Amino acid sequence: MATDVISESGGRSDFWQGVRLSMPVVVASAPFAVLFGALAVDNGFSVLEAFLMSALVYGGASQMVGIQLFGQHVAPWLIVLSIFAVNFRHVLYSAGIGRRIAHWPVVQQALGYFILTDPQFAVAEARAQSGQTVGFAWYLGLGLPVYLFWIVESALGALFGKLIPDTHALGIDFLLPIYFLGLVMGFRKRPLWLPVVIASGAASIIAYKTVGSPWHVSIGAVAGVLLAVILPPHHSGVETRP
């Protein structure tokens, strides 16, 4: 039937339009996927476990945090809690994107939320704000290549990581703090960024010295979040909401 053909070809071109938009994300995330794989093996993961974590968790920063804590022999529940804490920002993406994809069938929505990463949210939200529909084919075209490259490159990084002889000379052990500092700087336009960073930084160092690792992560994070909650709303830039 003519209508089927039209909607199908429309879906196909939507898919490829999404794929085109995914390419910068694929390129930018490639080094981190390889880095994750190499660091995972360095911290005691097998190649299969590194691959599984990328395929099932699919959240770069949280995977880095997870393997770093794993390497420090932190209690398993605390590793899971840390992964949850690092990924907690997705709650806001989820709340934001929900109204854009509410017209999809439930199974497609369930899949859509699984691949809801930072760039996926940013690009999809930008499309919605420009007045275009966020369709499933387009959304999948945007997200699927990033996902597939991410898991394959993680496995390659894990295989490669076993071959690195001197991780200290290559700086492997200190790449994560550099990466995390980069992420912290990426949020610097947010209201209260500097006070939150100072509070979390100071609290985590004090906790690291007194209570010890890994509690400094939770204690430092709570200190920063509490500061943002306690400060009057007009400082935090959210009071303008209706």
Add this chain to the structure above:
Amino acid sequence: MSTTFWIIIAGAIATYLTRVGGHLVISRFENIHPRVEAGLNAVPAAVLTTLVAPELLHAGPAEWAALVVTAVVSLRGGLMAMFLAGAAVLILARQFVG
């Protein structure tokens, strides 16, 4: 099944809950309290800072140089540019100061 396997499964479930949970929970409310929203906004910077700050305690000249360069490059470049700049400085500096 190994402990690592269960950490991965539980981490995956926790992550999926954050990705679907905002829609399921927050969308039921007409308004989010401004203080709650301010707290949620602060979550990424607060958590990530705690992963960097304690490293400063045992950072040597090479590590400090790398972090300073990363911060400076971040004012202009994207995540990839600052990461590569910081990593390059770190590797280079470690050849001289160990």
